[in-house]
Amino acid sequence: xxxxxxEAKNENLQKVIDFVDAVLVEHDCSLKVxxxxxxxxxxxxxxxxxxxxxxxxxxxxxxxxxxDGAVTITFKDxxxxxxxLAKDDPDTTLKxxxxxxxxxxxxxxxxxxxxxxxxxxxSQNIFSMKKSII
Numbered sequence: 194x195x196x197x198x199x200e201a202k203n204e205n206l207q208k209v210i211d212f213v214d215a216v217l218v219e220h221d222c223s224l225k226v227x228x229x230x231x232x233x234x235x236x237x238x239x240x241x242x243x244x245x246x247x248x249x250x251x252x253x254x255x256x257x258x259x260x261d262g263a264v265t266i267t268f269k270d271x272x273x274x275x276x277x278l279a280k281d282d283p284d285t286t287l288k289x290x291x292x293x294x295x296x297x298x299x300x301x302x303x304x305x306x307x308x309x310x311x312x313x314x315x316s317q318n319i320f321s322m323k324k325s326i327i
Contacts, residue, residue: 194258201242201253201270209238209255213266218259220264222326229244230264230324236298237268245272245318255295262327264305268320274313277320278303 207278214325215236217227234255235257241253253254254269277299313319 194256196254196256198252198254201238201245201251201272203242206235206242209243209253210233210234211258212255217260217264217326220259220326224253226277226324226326230266230326232309233305233322235301236302237322239273240277240298241268241270241318245270247273258324263323263325265321265323267322269317271317275318276311276313278309278311 195212195216197209199208210231211232214227222230238253245251245253251271254267256267256269258265258267258296280299299325302322306324309320309322311320313316
């Protein structure tokens with residue numbers, strides 16, 4: 194498992210993506226799957242950067258682990274407790290202007306990854322997502 198601890202700021206997004214990409218490339222991940230994973234990494238990290246700590250800046254820990262042809266990416270932060278999976282999926286049959294604001298990003302994460310999970314433990318939000326890379 195490889196771990197990166199970084200300030201949860203939008204300016205650090207590329208460092209997080211580069212960190213995850215290094216592991217994906219090391220394991221011969223296809224460009225299509227890599228792009229899907231990058232989209233999900235961006236969504237989760239930007240949400241942490243924008244919402245977890247309010248007006249403060251805190252850290253995000255990103256870990257990447259490859260096992261049996263699948264990669265698990267876990268984000269941890271010490272921000273306010275928030276389970277993004279608790280919100281109902283947006284009704285994508287409605288026109289954009291008819292839908293409630295928010296929730297589309299996590300919906301895309303759920304659709305692009307094979308599995309996602311959330312828990313609040315030891316005063317930390319822990320969001321994990323897993324995808325087959327073979």
